[in-house]
Amino acid sequence: MELDHLAITCASLEDGAAWAESRLGVPLEPGGQHAHFGTHNRLLSLxxxxxxxxxxPDPEAPDPGRPRWFALDEAREPALxxxxxxxxxHAxxxxxxxxxxxxxxxxxRGDLAWTVAVPPDGSLPWGAxxxxxIQWRAGGHPAERLPDRGVRLLALEVGHPRAPRLRELLAGLRDPRVTVVTSDSPTLRARLSTLHGEVSL
Incomplete structure (x- = not known):
């Protein structure tokens, strides 16, 4: 198990991209559409x-006829x-x-192909x-296609009331940047370095 990417979820891609760009001080790259879920994205190399x-959610896409992934049907303001x-x-x-x-x-998406686990109701496992x-199956990895804007992940803090059990479930993830802490509710906090200093999301 390896850290693959972080997702900022939001109701509007334009608002979410502007929110991220204002904090990180760099532009995001075009991503694409996910027809199965009626969503679209923008990307940044870390x-x-x-x-x-x-x-x-992509307002130009047809209704997917099922809950969107990443709990995006409930997304409002941009957040990690x-x-x-x-x-x-993957199996x-x-x-x-x-x-x-x-x-x-x-x-x-385009020449990219992957297998991903998604709950039928679109919820996030353990509240994210x-x-x-995810397992990438064809087309390489998206990070390989992105220009390097100098942004790096320093730390990802994952909080949950059942932190000891979560640590057991994540035993295969040996990344010193990721820590699991006890919290009253599920939380995600990322600390990143940018050309303009450290930023927290």
């Missing part, structure tokens, strides 16, 4: 193998709303994950404390 995504971990064997990782992790879906599991 260095090799890692990126930041701003994602929102989810984190995603990549795995080498095995999902078998070892809590049942709330969701069901596997094979998706594509447990990561969305």
């Amino acid at each position: 260095g090799p193998g890692l990126y930041l995504e701003v994602i929102a 709303g989810n984190w995603i971990a990549r795995v080498p064997d 095995q990782a999902l078998a070892e994950a809590p049942p709330e992790a969701g069901q596997p879906l094979d998706l594509t 404390a447990f990561p969305t599991l």
Whole structure:
């Protein structure tokens, strides 16, 4: 299990991108559309193998006929709303994950192809404390295609009332940037370095 990307969720992609750009001091790159869920995104490199995504419902897309992923049907103001971990064997990782992790879906965007776990109701596993599991299948990795704007992840703090159990579930994630802490409710906090200093999301 490796940290793959962070997701800023919001009701409007324009608002979310402006919110992120104002804090990080760099432009985001065009992403694309996800027809299966009626969403679209913009992206930012966080260095090799890692990126930041701003994602929102796409007002130009047809109703997907199912709840959108990342709890985007409930999204309002831009916020760090989810984190995603990549795995080498999605079926095995999902078998070892809590049942709330969701069901596997094979998706594509352009020449990118991946398998991702999404709960049928579009909710976030453990309130986003447990990561969305992804396996990239074709087209490489999005971070490889993004220009380097000098932004890096320094730390990701994941809070949950059942922190000890969450640490057990994340035993395969050996990333010193990620820490699990006890909190009254699920929380995500990221600390990033930029050309203009440190920023918290």
